Amino acid sequence: MSALFTTGRAFLSRAAKSAAFSRSLSGLPTYENIIVEKRGKNDSVGLIQLNRPKALNALCDALFDDVNDALDKLSEDKGVGCLVITGNEKAFAAGADIKEMQNKTFVDCASGNFLGHWGRVSKNRKPIIAAVNGFALGGGCELAMMCDIIYAGENAHFGQPEILLGTIPGAGGTQRLPRYVGKSLAMEMVLTGNRINAQTALSAGLVSKIFPTGRLVDEAIKTAETISQNSQLIVALAKESVNKAYETTLAEGNEFEKKIFHATFATADRKEGMTAFVEKRKADFKNN
Numbered sequence: 001m002s003a004l005f006t007t008g009r010a011f012l013s014r015a016a017k018s019a020a021f022s023r024s025l026s027g028l029p030t031y032e033n034i035i036v037e038k039r040g041k042n043d044s045v046g047l048i049q050l051n052r053p054k055a056l057n058a059l060c061d062a063l064f065d066d067v068n069d070a071l072d073k074l075s076e077d078k079g080v081g082c083l084v085i086t087g088n089e090k091a092f093a094a095g096a097d098i099k100e101m102q103n104k105t106f107v108d109c110a111s112g113n114f115l116g117h118w119g120r121v122s123k124n125r126k127p128i129i130a131a132v133n134g135f136a137l138g139g140g141c142e143l144a145m146m147c148d149i150i151y152a153g154e155n156a157h158f159g160q161p162e163i164l165l166g167t168i169p170g171a172g173g174t175q176r177l178p179r180y181v182g183k184s185l186a187m188e189m190v191l192t193g194n195r196i197n198a199q200t201a202l203s204a205g206l207v208s209k210i211f212p213t214g215r216l217v218d219e220a221i222k223t224a225e226t227i228s229q230n231s232q233l234i235v236a237l238a239k240e241s242v243n244k245a246y247e248t249t250l251a252e253g254n255e256f257e258k259k260i261f262h263a264t265f266a267t268a269d270r271k272e273g274m275t276a277f278v279e280k281r282k283a284d285f286k287n288n
């Protein structure tokens with residue numbers, strides 16, 4: 001067992017203990033494949049930790065069902081303003097579960113819309129930060145890219161190695177990756193299966209910040225807490241507007257943004273934010 005793995009297990013067992021404690025306070029359900037907690041000031045951050053360490057958090061169907069259920073619960077929770085998804089220190093997630101899909105046929109995939117339920121992560125209205133330590137490969141890299149912000153630990157590695165398994169990415173790897181890191185690097189990653197490290201991911205634009213491995217999750221929670229202090233209503237509109245930039249032409253995107261900007265003037269939070277500035281006090285947003 002490597003020193004790194006020992007550290008990862010220690011991290012997990014600490015997280016598991018604190019999860020058990022906070023679950024009893026928060027009323028969040030327990031899951032087989034993930035640990036869910038509320039963290040940060042006023043429990044305003046929902047933390048989802050992928051928890052299949054023996055399989056390097058391979059994304060089996062049941063794990064994704066757990067993630068989707070937790071996202072639903074946290075999205076309904078008015079006290080939670082931002083979410084963080086993480087793994088452990090060895091792996092964020094090593095991809096879709098190869099053992100689970102090894103014997104699937106085309107008919108199984110097409111008729112069951114295999115991986116279709118993964119897309120719900122990117123449709124969530126609340127912002128999601130991926131805190132990536134260790135391997136983020138295949139579906140693991142795609143899961144990180146479905147989130148709104150990616151922070152990486154110094155030991156993070158990103159890759160789309162599906163080509164080595166005789167297949168291609170199936171949850172956005174050939175679509176999101178070129179938009180984030182450019183065509184040349186994305187093409188090289190997808191066609192060779194080679195991984196990039198955290199530093200390359202930072203300079204190419206896949207991640208916005210790198211932190212020491214042990215500090216990563218706390219830093220992601222800090223940012224999530226900052227986001228949670230803003231109006232949830234306006235945060236959701238801002239997220240929608242930034243995402244529009246990836247779905248439309250520049251002119252259409254600018255038009256959309258202007259309309260949403262005008263729409264914020266119909267909210268009490270916009271009035272409160274500007275009044276608080278003029279009165280030199282902190283805004284007290286009510287999410288309306």
Ligand SMILES: C=CC(=O)SCCNC(=O)CCNC(=O)[C@H](O)C(C)(C)COP(=O)(O)OP(=O)(O)OC[C@H]1O[C@@H](n2cnc3c(N)ncnc32)[C@H](O)[C@@H]1OP(=O)(O)O
Binds near residue numbers: 056094095140168
């Ligand atoms: C959308 C499509 C996809 O995502 S396809 C999957 C893409 N991902 C991959 O191809 C990565 C596969 N994993 C690896 O290449 C390696 O595990 C590694 C480089 C991530 C780590 O290597 P290491 O030597 O450190 O660990 P092991 O290979 O011994 O793995 C430990 C344990 O985890 C199981 N495992 C790892 N990845 C997966 C996976 N994607 N699906 C299912 N299981 C996985 C691996 O089999 C080992 O378990 P064991 O019981 O010992 O067989």
